[in-house]
Amino acid sequence: MDFLDIAKKRYSVRSYQEMPIEREKLDRILEAGRVAPTGANKQPQRLIVVQSEEGLGKVEKAARFYGAPCVIIVCSDTEETWKRPYDGKKLTDIDASIVTDHMMLQAAELGLGTLWICWFDPKVLRDEFNIPPNLEIVNLLAVGYADGEAQSPERHEKMRKARSETVFYETL
Numbered sequence: 001m002d003f004l005d006i007a008k009k010r011y012s013v014r015s016y017q018e019m020p021i022e023r024e025k026l027d028r029i030l031e032a033g034r035v036a037p038t039g040a041n042k043q044p045q046r047l048i049v050v051q052s053e054e055g056l057g058k059v060e061k062a063a064r065f066y067g068a069p070c071v072i073i074v075c076s077d078t079e080e081t082w083k084r085p086y087d088g089k090k091l092t093d094i095d096a097s098i099v100t101d102h103m104m105l106q107a108a109e110l111g112l113g114t115l116w117i118c119w120f121d122p123k124v125l126r127d128e129f130n131i132p133p134n135l136e137i138v139n140l141l142a143v144g145y146a147d148g149e150a151q152s153p154e155r156h157e158k159m160r161k162a163r164s165e166t167v168f169y170e171t172l
Contacts, residue, residue: 006109008153013113014066016144020051021070025110029143032106036099039082039091045099046135048073058128059140063120068142071117073125074100075135096138103141113146 001009026049033047050059050071059071076092083090104114117140125137 001109003105005153006105008156009150010105010108010114011151011155012115013068013142013144013146014115015147016066016068016113016142017147018067019069019145021112021143021145025107025112026070026143028110029103029106029112032102033099036102038095038098042080042082042091042095044077044080044082044092044095046075046077047099048075048129048131059125061128062122062124063117063140065117065140065142066115067147068115068144070143072103072141072143073129073131073137074139074141075131075137077134078136079134092136093138096136100139100141103143107143111145112143113150115142116140117142 030047030049033045036045038044050056050073051069056065056069056071059065059073063071065071074096076096078090078092081090081092081095100116104116107114120137120140122137125131131137
């Protein structure tokens with residue numbers, strides 16, 4: 001399967017089978033996150049992999065993850081992230097998003113479903129998982145085997161804007 005096929009195959013899964021993820025697959029997903037590019041190769045990402053019943057119960061206090069057997073709390077170290085010298089913009093959220101995207105697409109290639117979650121209470125997660133203040137919790141990634149029929153890769157023809165609406169050459 002080529003990259004564009006994998007990208008079109010991936011969709012937001014909101015129902016998961018009660019089936020754990022094989023360790024080999026989880027390791028490949030985490031490796032995809034490890035090799036993701038980050039600003040100045042600072043690698044500020046910190047990933048908290050939550051799979052235990054107790055841990056998932058803690059996540060459930062802060063977010064809805066639709067019964068996924070694994071939730072990865074994606075954080076970025078604000079003290080380690082690269083900062084643009086012109087305006088001081090920290091790449092904290094950008095680096096974490098690239099890492100999340102790599103993991104999400106690797107999961108799709110392995111036949112697993114994912115859901116990128118930004119609707120969560122960061123204070124609850126910070127308290128439940130003892131996350132220090134220098135780590136920004138950027139998003140959660142729910143991972144597992146989808147329960148139900150997959151969305152069609154062809155859905156993008158109707159759900160996405162035409163390329164001409166989002167891509168411009170040389171000027172807007």
